[in-house]
Amino acid sequence: MVRSDARENRARILRVAREAFAEGDDTSMNQIARLAGVGPGTLYRNFPTREALVLAIYEDEVDGLVESVAESLATLPPLEALRKWTTDLVDAMRKKHGLGDALSPGAHQAITERTYGPVIAAITLILDAGKRDGTIRADADARDFLQLTGALWRAASGPEDRSPSMLALILDGLTVCRSPSE
Numbered sequence: 001m002v003r004s005d006a007r008e009n010r011a012r013i014l015r016v017a018r019e020a021f022a023e024g025d026d027t028s029m030n031q032i033a034r035l036a037g038v039g040p041g042t043l044y045r046n047f048p049t050r051e052a053l054v055l056a057i058y059e060d061e062v063d064g065l066v067e068s069v070a071e072s073l074a075t076l077p078p079l080e081a082l083r084k085w086t087t088d089l090v091d092a093m094r095k096k097h098g099l100g101d102a103l104s105p106g107a108h109q110a111i112t113e114r115t116y117g118p119v120i121a122a123i124t125l126i127l128d129a130g131k132r133d134g135t136i137r138a139d140a141d142a143r144d145f146l147q148l149t150g151a152l153w154r155a156a157s158g159p160e161d162r163s164p165s166m167l168a169l170i171l172d173g174l175t176v177c178r179s180p181s182e
Helices: 004-023 027-038 040-047 049-077 078-102 105-133 140-156 163-174
Strands: none
Touching: 004 027, 004 040, 004 049, 027 040, 027 049, 049 078, 049 105, 078 105, 078 140, 078 163, 105 140, 140 163
16 A cells, blocks of 8 residues: 555656656756655655656556546547547657657567557547447457557647648548448
């Protein structure tokens, strides 16, 4: 059992580090500890290296994405839930690639191994909901979808961001074709 104050410290460190790294990756571990209102010992006990902190931030974001599937499906039709969820995934992956300079190749591999299964499971839930309501093709596969969407987070962001139109093409390919009489 982790004490509630320890959980709160860890959550605060992650929040502060996420914000600091979003502004630039030159924030030191000691600055993060100070901004989080914890001592360096608390920071290093939770995250022994900068790489461990970056990995935890990314894992936390993926956990949030995976947990958001149920809420999205409760409030949106499956195809729209998939569009929203994929857009959020693209944003998270772009952040990961932005933080990527701080990660070793081994860390990249480790985070991929830890998050691949939960991401595939989340996509599968959405695809299955669409298959049940008849809006998503029966042969749609979560692994294929993730492979295709990999191009989205590699597309340039900003005013020339092509990812929304690319996502529309991918989703069109998943949609069940209806005859004109329907």
